[in-house]
Amino acid sequence: xxxxxxxxxxxxxxxxxxxxxxxxxxxxxxxxxxxxxxxxxxxxxxxxxxxxxxxxxxxxxxxxxxxxxxxxxxxxxxxxxxxxxxxxxxxxxxxxxxxxxxxxxxxxxxxxxxxxxxxxxxxxxxxxxxxxxxxxxxxxxxxxxxxxxxxxxxxxxxxxxxxxxxxxxxxxxxxxxxxxxxxxxxxxxxxxxxxxxxxxxxxxxxxxxx
Numbered sequence: 001x002x003x004x005x006x007x008x009x010x011x012x013x014x015x016x017x018x019x020x021x022x023x024x025x026x027x028x029x030x031x032x033x034x035x036x037x038x039x040x041x042x043x044x045x046x047x048x049x050x051x052x053x054x055x056x057x058x059x060x061x062x063x064x065x066x067x068x069x070x071x072x073x074x075x076x077x078x079x080x081x082x083x084x085x086x087x088x089x090x091x092x093x094x095x096x097x098x099x100x101x102x103x104x105x106x107x108x109x110x111x112x113x114x115x116x117x118x119x120x121x122x123x124x125x126x127x128x129x130x131x132x133x134x135x136x137x138x139x140x141x142x143x144x145x146x147x148x149x150x151x152x153x154x155x156x157x158x159x160x161x162x163x164x165x166x167x168x169x170x171x172x173x174x175x176x177x178x179x180x181x182x183x184x185x186x187x188x189x190x191x192x193x194x195x196x197x198x199x200x201x202x203x204x205x206x207x208x209x210x
Contacts, residue, residue, distance in 0.1 A: 026100055079103050
C-alpha cells in the first residue's frame with residue numbers, strides 16, 4: 001500500500017471507461033485505500049454517475065464524513081457515516097457494499113456504523129468510472145488512492161476483514177509451520193473445498209503486490 005495514484009485536487013483523475021459488468025448492477029462492493037492530504041469538502045473519490053441523473057459517487061463532506069450518493073432520474077440520495085472516517089495524511093482502508101435496499105460502510109476491515117436503509121436508484125449507468133473526480137466535473141480529490149476494487153457482489157464482513165489484513169501486513173497475515181509428512185490423499189476433498197466459489201465481475205486498479 002502507498003504506491004497508488006496521487007491526485008492534486010485540481011485536474012488529476014483517472015478515467016476507467018464504462019464496463020457493463022461494473023456498476024450497472026444491483027449488488028456492489030467498493031474497496032480502496034485512501035490518504036486524504038487536504039479535505040476542502042465535497043471531494044470525490046470515485047464516481048460512476050451524475051447528480052440527479054443515475055449511478056453513484058463516493059465522496060467526503062467538509063466535516064470529514066464519508067457519503068455514498070445514489071441517483072435516479074430526478075433525485076440524489078446521500079447516505080453518510082455518522083462521524084469522520086479519515087485522519088489527514090494517513091492511509092485508511094475504506095469499503096462499502098450496497099444494493100437496492102441497504103448500505104454498509106467499513107473502515108480498516110471493521111464495520112463502521114449500522115446498516116443504512118436506502119431508496120431505489122437507477123442502475124442503468126452509461127457514465128464512465130472516474131477516480132479522483134466527478135462525472136459532472138469539478139470536486140477533484142486531493143490525496144492518494146491505491147488498490148481500487150469494485151465487485152459485482154455483496155462481499156461479506158469476513159471477506160472485507162481478510163482483504164484489509166492481507167493488504168496492510170501481507171507478511172504478518174500468514175505463518176509457515178514445520179514440514180509435514182507426505183499425505184496419500186491430498187485431493188480427497190477437492191470438490192468440497194471449491195464448490196461454493198462465486199463468479200463475479202471485478203475491476204482492480206493500482207494493484208501492487210511487490
